[in-house]
Amino acid sequence: MNRLVVVSNRVADPRKTASGGLAVALGQALEASGGLWFGWSGRIDEPGTPGEGDLHLQTAGKVQLATVDLSREDHDSYYLGYSNGVLWPVFHYRLDLADFDAGYIGGYRRVNQMFARKLAGLLKPDDVIWVHDYHLIPLAAELRAMGCKQRMGFFLHIPLPPPLILAAVPQHEWLMRSLFAYDLVGFQSNADVAHFSRYVGTETPAIVLGEHEFRAFGKTLRARAFPIGIDVDEFAQLTHAKDGQDMYAQMRDEYSRRRLLIGVDRLDYSKGLPQRLKALRQLLEKYPENLGSATLIQIASPSRESVDAYATLRQELESKSGAINGNFGELDWMPVRYIHRTVARKKLPGLYRVARVALVTPLRDGMNLVAKEFIVAQDPADPGVLVLSRFAGAAEQLKEALLVNPYDTDGTAEAIQRALQMPLDERQQRHQALLQRVRDEDVHWWRQQFLDALAATEAETH
Numbered sequence: 001m002n003r004l005v006v007v008s009n010r011v012a013d014p015r016k017t018a019s020g021g022l023a024v025a026l027g028q029a030l031e032a033s034g035g036l037w038f039g040w041s042g043r044i045d046e047p048g049t050p051g052e053g054d055l056h057l058q059t060a061g062k063v064q065l066a067t068v069d070l071s072r073e074d075h076d077s078y079y080l081g082y083s084n085g086v087l088w089p090v091f092h093y094r095l096d097l098a099d100f101d102a103g104y105i106g107g108y109r110r111v112n113q114m115f116a117r118k119l120a121g122l123l124k125p126d127d128v129i130w131v132h133d134y135h136l137i138p139l140a141a142e143l144r145a146m147g148c149k150q151r152m153g154f155f156l157h158i159p160l161p162p163p164l165i166l167a168a169v170p171q172h173e174w175l176m177r178s179l180f181a182y183d184l185v186g187f188q189s190n191a192d193v194a195h196f197s198r199y200v201g202t203e204t205p206a207i208v209l210g211e212h213e214f215r216a217f218g219k220t221l222r223a224r225a226f227p228i229g230i231d232v233d234e235f236a237q238l239t240h241a242k243d244g245q246d247m248y249a250q251m252r253d254e255y256s257r258r259r260l261l262i263g264v265d266r267l268d269y270s271k272g273l274p275q276r277l278k279a280l281r282q283l284l285e286k287y288p289e290n291l292g293s294a295t296l297i298q299i300a301s302p303s304r305e306s307v308d309a310y311a312t313l314r315q316e317l318e319s320k321s322g323a324i325n326g327n328f329g330e331l332d333w334m335p336v337r338y339i340h341r342t343v344a345r346k347k348l349p350g351l352y353r354v355a356r357v358a359l360v361t362p363l364r365d366g367m368n369l370v371a372k373e374f375i376v377a378q379d380p381a382d383p384g385v386l387v388l389s390r391f392a393g394a395a396e397q398l399k400e401a402l403l404v405n406p407y408d409t410d411g412t413a414e415a416i417q418r419a420l421q422m423p424l425d426e427r428q429q430r431h432q433a434l435l436q437r438v439r440d441e442d443v444h445w446w447r448q449q450f451l452d453a454l455a456a457t458e459a460e461t462h
């Protein structure tokens with residue numbers, strides 16, 4: 001078995017549950033092959049720090065973890081600037097929020113080159129390298145330039161926008177050309193693959209060899225959808241563990257006279273949180289039977305707080321939820337419980353299970369794992385209903401959810417009302433179909449599909 005080398009911006013210890021399903025899934029494959037996980041340590045070295053740029057090596061069971069620190073300047077331009085100030089907004093169709101500062105690209109290239117240099121020294125000739133996400137698009141090209149000939153795959157966790165939107169990134173040609181240094185590129189959904197295929201067809205000299213095969217720049221590339229899943233067994237266990245059950249019992253008793261709606265998101269403008277609050281307001285106005293009853297618990301866990309757009313969003317959410325509570329609240333009932341904090345992972349399943357409805361209504365999302373976690377946490381005998389944005393990658397798989405357009409406030413409010421009113425047998429049928437799909441296409445299936453497809457790519461001379 002070839003050794004698996006995973007490269008991602010952040011590295012997690014796969015043995016810790018708090019690391020989440022992805023770390024667990026990759027950890028299993030890394031364990032099995034005695035693999036290596038490489039990335040940023042999460043630390044920022046101020047200038048002159050002793051040992052600046054050192055490689056930190058640790059072992060976690062059979063897995064080797066290799067991390068590097070970033071300088072303040074590289075962190076600000078590579079991570080905050082180019083990755084989260086340019087690529088994240090543009091890839092989520094938010095050109096209005098992108099900050100095309102010409103200085104960022106230098107840091108992005110520098111960090112990718114530094115990663116490649118440090119990683120190259122650790123590689124063995126028959127390693128299989130799997131690179132993750134938008135922070136590291138040019139990594140394979142940098143490795144190839146250093147003579148690395150290993151098989152390399154890339155998975156994009158966020159959406160790929162249509163060519164005209166992608167073209168707003170000044171370096172779009174360089175970025176997309178860089179992808180051709182990989183043997184396999186994986187996307188979350190068929191919509192993303194279609195955008196890639198159109199981009200390659202119109203903006204590059206590529207020849208389309210087949211549905212998933214492209215030839216350009218002297219290189220053949222396969223590109224396909226691999227919808228990411230969750231670790232269903234792990235999440236089901238968490239649901240039935242003591243903390244999960246205690247949370248469920250506590251919330252059930254506390255809200256026994258209410259009907260709970262739940263939202264769990266990183267505080268991010270892609271997640272459609274202001275639009276969700278607007279839909280809740282509309283629900284209360286249009287269907288007054290929900291007054292005194294419907295309660296939205298919205299967890300918005302802090303994320304990228306130092307990016308300006310996030311501070312603005314935070315203020316908007318605080319003011320919108322305050323206004324809804326002020327307009328509709330009673331002494332003994334508030335329609336919104338907005339919590340800007342991270343909730344312990346072991347408590348999430350209890351929260352999901354007690355909710356009648358989950359609101360997963362991003363404006364754009366690569367996949368959205370919360371939708372899948374909600375389904376797994378339900379009681380099959382009395383399941384809650386998933387209201388899901390058609391703009392989440394998950395909508396391609398989860399057809400039995402109530403699909404909504406989050407920009408359409410009326411339509412979303414109607415769907416929430418329908419979810420609250422849905423008869424038991426319909427809830428059960430929908431849930432059963434959804435659970436089956438989430439189970440069949442879990443994170444282990446995803447990993448295996450990707451690694452099998454990567455192994456099947458023909459070895460080429462690079």
Ligand code: GDG
Nearest residue numbers: 157228265266301341342343344345365366367368369370
């Ligand atoms: C990117 C893509 C793609 C959230 N709040 C808390 C918390 N969470 C956990 C959820 C879930 C995860 O974070 C969020 O995953 P999502 O998929 O919803 O979104 P992103 O973070 O944007 O992830 C996305 C994903 O990558 C995987 O490829 O699906 O489209 O954007 O697991 O449960 N966890 C805890 N406390 C919180 O308050 N413990």
